[in-house]
Amino acid sequence: MQFSVRLxxxxxxxxxxxxxxxxxxxxxxxxxxxxxxxPVIIRKVLGQLRTAGLVEVAAGVGGAKLTRSPKDIxxxxxxxxxxxxxxxxxxxxxxxxxxxxxxxxxxxxxxxLERIKQHMREDLAxxxxxxxxxxxxxxxx
Amino acid sequence: MQFSVRLxxxxxxxxxxxxxxxxxxxxxxxxxxxxxxxPVIIRKVLGQLRTAGLVEVAAGVGGAKLTRSPKDIxxxxxxxxxxxxxxxxxxxxxxxxxxxxxxxxxxxxxxxLERIKQHMREDLAxxxxxxxxxxxxxxxx
DNA sequence: GTAGGTGTAATAATATATATTACAACGAAT
DNA sequence: ATTCGTTGTAATATATATTATTACACCTAC
Numbered sequence: 001m002q003f004s005v006r007l008x009x010x011x012x013x014x015x016x017x018x019x020x021x022x023x024x025x026x027x028x029x030x031x032x033x034x035x036x037x038x039p040v041i042i043r044k045v046l047g048q049l050r051t052a053g054l055v056e057v058a059a060g061v062g063g064a065k066l067t068r069s070p071k072d073i074x075x076x077x078x079x080x081x082x083x084x085x086x087x088x089x090x091x092x093x094x095x096x097x098x099x100x101x102x103x104x105x106x107x108x109x110x111x112x113l114e115r116i117k118q119h120m121r122e123d124l125a126x127x128x129x130x131x132x133x134x135x136x137x138x139x140x141x
Numbered sequence: 142m143q144f145s146v147r148l149x150x151x152x153x154x155x156x157x158x159x160x161x162x163x164x165x166x167x168x169x170x171x172x173x174x175x176x177x178x179x180p181v182i183i184r185k186v187l188g189q190l191r192t193a194g195l196v197e198v199a200a201g202v203g204g205a206k207l208t209r210s211p212k213d214i215x216x217x218x219x220x221x222x223x224x225x226x227x228x229x230x231x232x233x234x235x236x237x238x239x240x241x242x243x244x245x246x247x248x249x250x251x252x253x254l255e256r257i258k259q260h261m262r263e264d265l266a267x268x269x270x271x272x273x274x275x276x277x278x279x280x281x282x
Numbered sequence: 283g284t285a286g287g288t289g290t291a292a293t294a295a296t297a298t299a300t301a302t303t304a305c306a307a308c309g310a311a312t
Numbered sequence: 313a314t315t316c317g318t319t320g321t322a323a324t325a326t327a328t329a330t331t332a333t334t335a336c337a338c339c340t341a342c
Contacts, residue, residue, distance in 0.1 A: 004330065005231045008250055012233070015242045027287065034240040035233055038332055043288065060340030062287040075253075090146045090299095092153070092176055099175040101156045101277055108276040109149055112216075116264045123257040135249040136242055145299065168318065179301055184319065201309030203318040 006082040007075070009035055010045050011132065014078065017055065018070050018133050025063040045082065052081035070129035079124050088117040147223040148216070150176055151186050152273065155219065158196065159211050159274050166204040186223065193222035211270035220265050229258040 012035050017026045024030060028046065032039040046064055049055045054073060057064045066073065091110065095102035153176050158167045165171060169187065173180040187205055190196045195214060198205045207214065232251065236243035 005233055006330095008230055008232050008246070008254075011250055012236065012242060012246050015246065016240070019242055025287095029287085034237045034243045036235045036237055036243070037233060040290090040333070041331070043290085047289070057288070058340085059288060060286090060338085062340090089149055091149050092146055092178060094177045095153065096175045096177055099157070100280070101153060101160055102175045102177070104277045104280060105149070105153050105156065107281065108273055109152055112268055112273075113149075116261055119260055119264055120257055123260055127253055132249055132253075136245045139241070139245060140248065147299090170318085181302070181321090182300070184321085188320070198319070199309085200319060201307085201317085203309090 004083075006045065007079055009037065009041070010049060010078050010082045011075065011129075013042060013045055013064075014049065014054065014066070014073065014129055015132055015136060017064050017066055018129060019136065021065050026065070027062045031064075048081045049078075052077065054078070054081060066129075070133055073129040074125045075127040076121055076125040079121075088120070089113050145224075147186065148220055150178065150182070151190060151219050151223045152216065152270075154183060154186055154205075155190065155195065155207065155214065155270055156273055156277060158205050158207055159270060160277065162206050167206070168203040172205075189222045190219075193218065195219070195222060207270075211274055214270040215266045216268040217262055217266040220262075229261070230254050 013031050016031050016034050020026055020030075028039040028042040031042045031046075035042065046055060046057055049064075050057055053067060054077060055064045056067055089109075091106055095105050097103045154172050157172050157175050161167055161171075169180040169183040172183045172187075176183065187196060187198055190205075191198055194208060195218060196205045197208055230250075232247055236246055238244045
């Protein structure tokens with residue numbers, strides 16, 4: 001069980017925009033060529049990033065650019081842009097209320113698992129696009 | 142996007158076994174009644190928990206019991222029993238190797254996201270079945 | 283007005299999760 | 313030995329989510 005490819009794809013898209021902004025026109029076809037998915041997927045992701053205020057997309061002429069500095073964009077911003085804000089784990093809907101375990105499981109487990117998701121958010125918030133851009137250019141041998 | 146219901150269900154099952162061990166015979170039907178899923182689902186989960194060495198299931202006669210003390214079972218044990226040990230996030234398989242972002246994205250993002258998953262494991266490892274059993278019995282008003 | 287591009291809907295293909303039925307094998311009690 | 317309740321597992325169905333692809337109206341610059 002894992003998260004979808006959307007966070008990595010959206011991050012890839014933002015990295016390409018940040019890396020090539022000015023140098024190339026970062027159209028959905030251009031971005032699709034780096035990520036290796038269908039341009040429509042890129043346009044959907046760009047739509048989510050635009051809604052979240054992370055990018056501006058030029059209507060008609062094409063191409064996207066970041067609305068703010070890479071140091072002010074974190075993976076939590078990206079995560080929130082492309083993933084629903086739902087519980088990390090899925091609970092069985094109707095446990096038996098006549099059973100002491102059944103009627104308490106959601107409260108007991110839910111609060112603890114929510115704490116774990118909160119930690120994940122904090123971890124994501126510590127990773128900036130700037131850090132990733134720097135790391136991309138430090139190519140290994 | 143979220144993890145399946147398996148960790149919560151498996152935890153619920155272990156809590157019921159721990160709570161009712163000795164008092165009731167914890168058969169798949171009994172457990173299914175508390176969780177409110179089909180008994181076959183419970184038997185599958187019990188099979189995974191058995192493979193992981195967390196429970197023993199009595200063949201023929203029926204009923205399951207914990208193989209060790211609730212204080213020595215953590216949610217990480219349960220998580221490992223019921224979830225594949227795969228990456229938390231799914232990567233696009235074939236990014237463009239001719240693009241500096243494409244050929245580095247997996248290394249750059251992968252290591253950082255793996256670190257987040259490692260934190261999640263550490264969080265899960267800190268939660269014991271004993272703690273949850275205690276919390277279940279501290280019923281709210 | 284044409285060319286290249288975006289936004290979005292519709293559809294298909296695929297994968298994963300969950301529910302359910304079915305049944306062979308098992309152990310205990312009689 | 314047979315019966316009863318149970319487990320383990322396969323097969324199948326259903327639902328849901330994900331990704332890929334096609335199609336097309338609309339937009340902007342030239």
